[in-house]
Amino acid sequence: MADTQAPGRLGVNLSVAAAARFAAPIGLGLVFIAFFIATPDFLTTSNISDLLVSASILLVLAMGQQLVVTTAGIDLSVGSNLPWSAAVLGYAYTQGWGLPAAVSLALLAGLAVGVMNGLLVARLNMTDFIVTLGSLSVVSGLTLLLTSGNTIPVNSDFLRALAIDGIGPVRWFWVLAFLVAALVGFLLFRTRTGTYLLSTGGNIDAARGAGIHVDRMRLIAYASSGLACGIAAVLFVARTGGSDPSLQTDLLLSSIAAVVLGGSSLFGGKASVLGSLAGALLLQSLINGFTLLGISQYYQPVAVGVVVLGAAFISRFQK
Amino acid sequence: MTDTPARVAGEPSTSGSAAPTSPPLVEISGLRKSFGAVHALRGVDLTLADGEVTALLGDNGAGKSTLVRCLTGVHPPDTGQILFRGEPIQLSSPDDARHLGIETVYQTLGLIEDLSVWQNLYLNRELTTGFGPFRVLDKKSMIAESGDILSRLDVNVPNVRATVRRMSGGQRQSIAIARAANWGKTLVIMDEPTAALGVRETAAVEELIRRLRDAAVTVLLISHDMAQVLRVADTAYVLRRGQTAARRTVADATGDELVGLITGAVEGAAHG
Ligand SMILES: Nc1ncnc2c1ncn2[C@@H]1O[C@H](COP(=O)(O)OP(=O)(O)OP(=O)(O)O)[C@@H](O)[C@H]1O
Ligand SMILES: [Mg+2]
Numbered sequence: 343m344a345d346t347q348a349p350g351r352l353g354v355n356l357s358v359a360a361a362a363r364f365a366a367p368i369g370l371g372l373v374f375i376a377f378f379i380a381t382p383d384f385l386t387t388s389n390i391s392d393l394l395v396s397a398s399i400l401l402v403l404a405m406g407q408q409l410v411v412t413t414a415g416i417d418l419s420v421g422s423n424l425p426w427s428a429a430v431l432g433y434a435y436t437q438g439w440g441l442p443a444a445v446s447l448a449l450l451a452g453l454a455v456g457v458m459n460g461l462l463v464a465r466l467n468m469t470d471f472i473v474t475l476g477s478l479s480v481v482s483g484l485t486l487l488l489t490s491g492n493t494i495p496v497n498s499d500f501l502r503a504l505a506i507d508g509i510g511p512v513r514w515f516w517v518l519a520f521l522v523a524a525l526v527g528f529l530l531f532r533t534r535t536g537t538y539l540l541s542t543g544g545n546i547d548a549a550r551g552a553g554i555h556v557d558r559m560r561l562i563a564y565a566s567s568g569l570a571c572g573i574a575a576v577l578f579v580a581r582t583g584g585s586d587p588s589l590q591t592d593l594l595l596s597s598i599a600a601v602v603l604g605g606s607s608l609f610g611g612k613a614s615v616l617g618s619l620a621g622a623l624l625l626q627s628l629i630n631g632f633t634l635l636g637i638s639q640y641y642q643p644v645a646v647g648v649v650v651l652g653a654a655f656i657s658r659f660q661k
Numbered sequence: 662m663t664d665t666p667a668r669v670a671g672e673p674s675t676s677g678s679a680a681p682t683s684p685p686l687v688e689i690s691g692l693r694k695s696f697g698a699v700h701a702l703r704g705v706d707l708t709l710a711d712g713e714v715t716a717l718l719g720d721n722g723a724g725k726s727t728l729v730r731c732l733t734g735v736h737p738p739d740t741g742q743i744l745f746r747g748e749p750i751q752l753s754s755p756d757d758a759r760h761l762g763i764e765t766v767y768q769t770l771g772l773i774e775d776l777s778v779w780q781n782l783y784l785n786r787e788l789t790t791g792f793g794p795f796r797v798l799d800k801k802s803m804i805a806e807s808g809d810i811l812s813r814l815d816v817n818v819p820n821v822r823a824t825v826r827r828m829s830g831g832q833r834q835s836i837a838i839a840r841a842a843n844w845g846k847t848l849v850i851m852d853e854p855t856a857a858l859g860v861r862e863t864a865a866v867e868e869l870i871r872r873l874r875d876a877a878v879t880v881l882l883i884s885h886d887m888a889q890v891l892r893v894a895d896t897a898y899v900l901r902r903g904q905t906a907a908r909r910t911v912a913d914a915t916g917d918e919l920v921g922l923i924t925g926a927v928e929g930a931a932h933g
Contacts, residue, residue, distance in 0.1 A: 532797050534787045537780060541773045548771040551735060552784045553756035611775040 365653055366603040366620035373624055377631035384634055391513060395505070397626035398519035399577045403593055404600035404622045405526045405615070406456075406570025409563040410470075411601050412530065414543040414610025417567045418474040419459055421594030422482035427452040427575030428585035429485045432494030441498050448579075449572035455481055456568015460561035478594075485587045493586045501580035515577060522573065526566075527615040539563060543610025592643060596625050599650040625649065684747035686711040686848060686879045687732070692741030694727055701727040703903035705741070709848065714870055714880040716890040716911070718923050719900035725883045726768050728900070729852050732881075733758045733765045759785075764845030768852040768883075770837040774826040778818055779807035781825055782840050814839045815865040830857040835866075842869055849873055850881045855889065867893050887916040899923055 377384040403420055410417040431448035435441065455477060462473045508514050530536035541549040542559040549556050574593075579585055602608060603624060604617025628649065629642050687709040694702040701724045709715050719725050731738045734752030743750055745761060752758050758765075765771070772781050783803045789796040807821040816835040818828065825833060834857045841849050851870075855863040870893050873880050884890055890897055891911060899907040899922040907922045921927030 534789065534796070534798065537776070537784070537787060537798070540776060541784060544773040544775045545771075547769070548767075548773055549784075551733070551755050551765070551767055551771040553754065553759045554785050555754075555756070611773065 363605045363617075365605065365656055366600075366617050366624055369603065369649070370620050370624040370627065373627045373631065377627065377634070380631070381634050384631055387511075389630070389634070391511070393626055393630045394623075395513055395515045395581065396630065397623050398513075398515035399574050399581070400593060400596055400600060400626055401519045401619060401622040402522050402570050402574040402577065403597040404604075404618045405522050406567030407597040407601050408526060408604075408606060408613060408615065408618050409530075409539065409566045411598075411606050411608060412539050412543045412610060412613040413560050413563045414546070414608075415463060415470040415560060415563060416474065416598065416608070417456075417459065417564060418471070418594060419455055419477040419481060420567065420571055420597050422478050422485065423452055423455045423568060423571035424575050424578060424593060425585065425587050426455065426481045426485045426488075427572045428579050429489045429494065429587055431575060431579050432496050432585035433488055435496050435498065436494055441500055444496075445576055448575050449569060452572025452575060453565060453569045455571065456565040457561070459568065460564030463564060464557040464560035482587075489585070489587045491587060493584050495584040496579050497583070498580075501576075502583070505577075505580040515581075518573070518577065522570065523615055523619055530613050530615065535559075535562065540611055540613065543612075545611070592646070595643075595650065596622070596646060599646065599653065600625055602650065603653045683711060684744075685709060686746060688742075688744040688747075689728075689732070690742050690744075692728070692731060692743070693739045694724075694731055694736060695739055701903055702731070702738070702741075704905070705900065705903070706905045707898050707908075709879055709881060710896065712874060712877045712879055713895040714874055714882060714893055716894035716897040717881060717883045717900060718885075718890065718897055718919060719906075720923055723900040723923075724903040725900055726852055727903075729765065729767070729850055729881075729883065732850065733763060759844075762845060762847035763850065764841040764848070765850040766834075766837045766841045766852060766854050770833055772825045772833055772837055775824055777824055778811075778821040778828070778836055779804045781836060782807045782810055782821075782843070784840070786844060810839050810843050811836070814842065814869055815862070831859060831862055834858055835862060838866055838869070842873060845873070845878055848879045848881065850883075852883045853885065854882070855884070855886065863889070887919055890919065891916060901925060 374385070383389060403424065407417055407420060427448045430451040431444050434444035434447045439447075459474055459477055462468045463470045504514050506513075508517070530539065538549065538554045538556075538559050539562070541552070541554055542556045546556055549559075575585075600621035601618050603621030604619070605614045606612050606617065625646055628645050632642055632645065633639075685708045687707075689705055689707045692702055692705040693700075705724070705728055707715075707717075707728075717725050717728070727736065730736045732743065732752075734755045734757045737751075737753065743752070750757075750761070755765075773784065776784070779800075780803075788799040788802050790799045791797050804821055811818050811821065814835060816832070816839055818832055818836065825836065828836065834854060838851065838854050841851065855866050858866065867889065870880050870882065882890070882894060891914075894911045897909045897911050897914065897919060898905060899909075899919070901923070906925075909919065909922070918927060
């Protein structure tokens with residue numbers, strides 16, 4: 343795109359391209375400064391600590407989404423897979439199966455949705471967008487059937503401690519989210535599987551021609567995203583003390599937004615774990631700051647949407 | 662399906678010129694492939710003698726690249742047989758072909774633009790350290806050896822850490838060729854490898870083809886450059902509208918004759 347422009351605009355394009363790559367860190371810095379000026383409550387230890395806890399859930403989801411986006415796919419089922427896994431946790435727990443079993447089942451429930459998406463996309467060659475849109479709907483229906491639409495309270499001391507405690511000032515949520523991010527970064531950039539995931543997204547024909555099992559890579563990506571939903575669901579239940587089947591559909595958009603803001607290409611083949619991390623923090627900071635300022639909740643989706651559209655606009659210049 | 666006895670074990674023949682009794686490396690007969698209404702291959706017969714350079718000629722759309730993709734497991738052929746060292750093989754994926762020691766420079770090159778040069782050279786051949794689930798990419802060794810692989814082909818790539826997206830058309834082609842030549846142990850297929858190359862780089866590729874032959878590696882070369890074919894090939898096949906039109910021993914052929922066979926001006930008995 344840049345080489346069709348008049349030479350005089352090249353400099354502008356270069357700086358826009360740099361802005362696109364660092365959109366998330368730059369945006370994060372701006373948001374922090376803006377909220378710091380606007381309210382003394384923003385940059386306090388306790389607020390930042392809570393902000394990072396909320397961001398942990400989004401970050402885990404974004405890491406799953408990151409893997410799918412790396413293979414040039416998209417996982418829309420995140421929006422219902424999280425409440426679904428949470429509902430399975432709540433259901434199993436209220437049946438008296440014990441917390442370890444309930445948590446394992448929640449992880450499995452998330453993974454199962456991911457594997458199903460992966461099989462449909464990779465093996466049956468169905469369009470990722472349609473497949474995950476379909477399972478978004480199917481899984482949200484299943485959740486309502488399982489819970490009859492009711493919130494299931496989960497009163498577990500362990501989960502409560504998970505949400506509140508930590509090692510000194512370092513909260514458990516941060517540790518978990520950091521581990522997930524580190525794992526995804528390791529997978530993508532230090533292992534063969536990571537190279538194959540990037541290749542599959544970068545040029546699927548070339549990857550196939552090099553003997554890479556591209557179907558397996560896409561399956562791995564969607565399954566990982568499903569598992570990430572399961573992990574996020576456990577964190578979510580720990581934080582809210584229950585599973586609400588109707589909540590948190592905005593996490594879907596945010597998870598995609600975090601990845602796009604982070605500089606990964608929706609066309610696949612490019613990934614940035616640190617960028618996605620900054621993207622998730624940026625989005626969560628926006629929501630947090632708006633709440634502190636007492637701006638109506640209704641503006642939050644507007645703000646998040648505008649940020650995403652801005653990121654999409656900037657990423658036009660990336661190539 | 663890959664566990665046919667045709668699996669290559671150890672060294673092929675001892676010298677570049679195979680004994681007449683040893684079976685050809687690849688024998689293709691009656692190969693057909695259609696894409697819907699387009700009959701890309703309508704009965705191809707072709708033999709690749711072990712350790713020789715075979716040229717595949719034909720006009721645009723004659724079916725050369727399709728034949729290559731059938732031979733490397735990208736497309737399953739509709740009908741027809743492929744013998745590898747005398748044994749029938751069924752290639753269901755490029756991985757199967759790689760296990761037989763077949764490497765390919767596709768016309769589209771098959772490079773991943775957003776990966777670095779060294780990552781492309783080692784694509785699906787990555788070196789790792791550690792074991793089990795803790796195997797980690799051995800970037801250091803791969804980067805170091807990538808320099809050697811490229812310099813052997815006289816390829817001028819300033820930085821193997823740069824992404825392929827930043828390479829020129831000729832550099833990309835050279836990288837793809839270097840990759841195939843480095844890993845191909847029995848057969849290296851090159852689909853118009855010098856189309857984007859300069860004079861010096863083309864000479865280097867032709868030298869590389871000779872070196873492969875000296876190392877008893879069979880080469881299938883697709884080229885529109887008759888002078889090049891006369892310089893490096895032992896045998897030439899001509900494909901016309903999806904069919905084998907002629908086979909010539911290059912030492913006995915002239916450029917004009919080959920051109921005539923390609924256009925159809927000269928009628929060629931299939932095994933002249
Ligand atoms: N994947 C495909 N789908 C549909 N048609 C195809 C496909 N691949 C090749 N063809 C058709 O098959 C015919 C042979 O194409 P092929 O690429 O093998 O020609 P070629 O001999 O390599 O030509 P060139 O010298 O231009 O590279 C063409 O008519 C082409 O349109
Ligand atoms: Mg071709």
